[in-house]
């Protein structure tokens with residue numbers, strides 16, 4: 001049975017003026033320290049306790065710094081100081097702040113035997129996963145999820161000006177279009193409200209929260225979900241249970257949308273309904289907001305991708321698609337009931353690339369029917385096949401979860417998780433096979449160890465692999481293994497490197513700014529297509545699919561001297577891409593810009609089109 005849902009509790013904010021003396025003493029210690037490490041900070045917190053004994057929270061210190069910097073004898077506000085006292089600095093070190101939100105529980109067209117069946121969650125997620133818990137606490141509402149994450153980042157001193165929105169859960173393309181439009185519009189509403197100030201946003205949050213508490217079955221207070229397929233109740237599938245449990249919720253949604261469309265009902269914040277025009281207005285408001293969406297990701301299945309679908313995701317504001325490939329072997333796909341073949345993955349990736357999307361593939365070693373040897377060969381096919389060659393990869397070895405059908409094969413002995421050494425061997429080879437243009441974004445899914453029946457439970461297995469490679473004098477050539485992250489980089493340390501490779505639509509150039517050790521400070525993905533365009537808007541155009549500059553994402557308008565984002569690397573790369581495209585005879589250069597980067601590209605000569613921004617060459 002599922003554990004009871006927890007009701008979100010926020011601790012009231014500390015009254016800074018009541019505690020001004022100890023807070024100023026801590027800040028004075030931190031500002032005057034030559035370097036702030038975890039132990040410096042902990043010492044300052046212990047030296048100046050709250051109420052004589054307790055410790056202040058780090059977010060209290062962040063708030064106090066914002067409030068008191070430049071007064072009470074403290075020097076003016078300095079983002080570098082904030083950077084030193086913030087929690088979990090690595091979260092935003094890649095230059096952009098990620099905000100992950102989950103869609104609601106909903107049927108999925110897939111029947112994959114390795115997929116968890118937790119009916120409190122959208123398909124494939126487990127209610128014990130940290131991100132999933134946050135989503136559930138917010139009733140899967142897009143506004144509340146986005147807002148609470150932004151608030152948490154802000155309170156812990158992270159930048160909130162450049163946000164990558166990652167929308168996860170089941171198969172995005174299978175959710176009704178009205179729900180999709182509404183979901184993304186509400187994400188943008190939260191970004192836009194947050195941009196108007198925390199007080200304003202807090203009032204909106206309270207209103208949505210109260211309405212959901214009164215009306216939504218998905219709200220923790222109104223939870224009526226006691227059904228479960230945990231414990232291998234395979235007589236009823238996830239889809240059957242979800243439809244049963246949420247029947248009322250789904251029917252209510254459909255009726256409300258129909259009534260709103262017919263003009264018979266006024267709109268409430270709980271109505272899962274929005275029009276394209278409303279979404280596009282929310283997009284426009286975000287173009288110049290303080291908290292901009294610089295990337296938007298959805299996840300879907302290859303057999304639900306069509307030309308129409310990729311252009312629709314684009315119209316929603318999408319820039320990247322997570323696509324479940326899982327295996328490049330039709331036999332393994334059949335054994336795991338994936339419901340699509342490798343040809344479907346090849347078609348989907350080709351269409352996504354034609355539309356300029358960044359392609360974030362999912363791949364699973366240790367599936368039913370695979371062996372360590374077959375996985376090594378299969379993984380190499382991801383990059384050997386010009387129809388695949390993903391830009392990013394989640395490398396998730398199959399785990400055994402009690403609610404997954406794979407449990408039957410585990411119980412019969414037909415499938416077993418790899419041993420530690422087998423897994424290490426496979427992953428080491430996968431790392432070394434990954435080309436420089438691909439980023440291994442995640443390795444090992446962060447499933448709570450209590451949900452894993454057998455096999456690897458180490459969520460830091462990437463580090464295990466990296467250490468093993470380092471012991472052999474090697475490192476992963478992938479992007480993540482080479483990022484400069486928060487390190488200071490002098491422009492003269494960098495040189496431009498161009499990696500050319502073929503795809504099914506033409507040529508691809510990975511332009512990277514690297515150091516002598518091949519550490520990467522910035523990159524640009526340029527498509528030089530020779531195939532017919534997917535939309536007339538792209539006729540005769542080369543395409544910038546991604547520009548990424550590493551370095552701590554400091555606030556808009558603030559400087560961080562020497563850090564990669566601030567030495568014009570993005571502009572240099574765009575100009576080089578334009579020159580390459582011109583040399584190759586393209587008349588135009590398109591970019592799949594995110595809503596929040598439209599202004600950036602306008603300033604670099606790109607004009608707004610229907611779905612893309614385009615510059616004449």
Ligand code: SF4
Nearest residue numbers: 108110112115123124
């Ligand atoms: S398509 Fe994805 S979410 Fe759906 S069953 Fe398969 S793995 Fe799970």
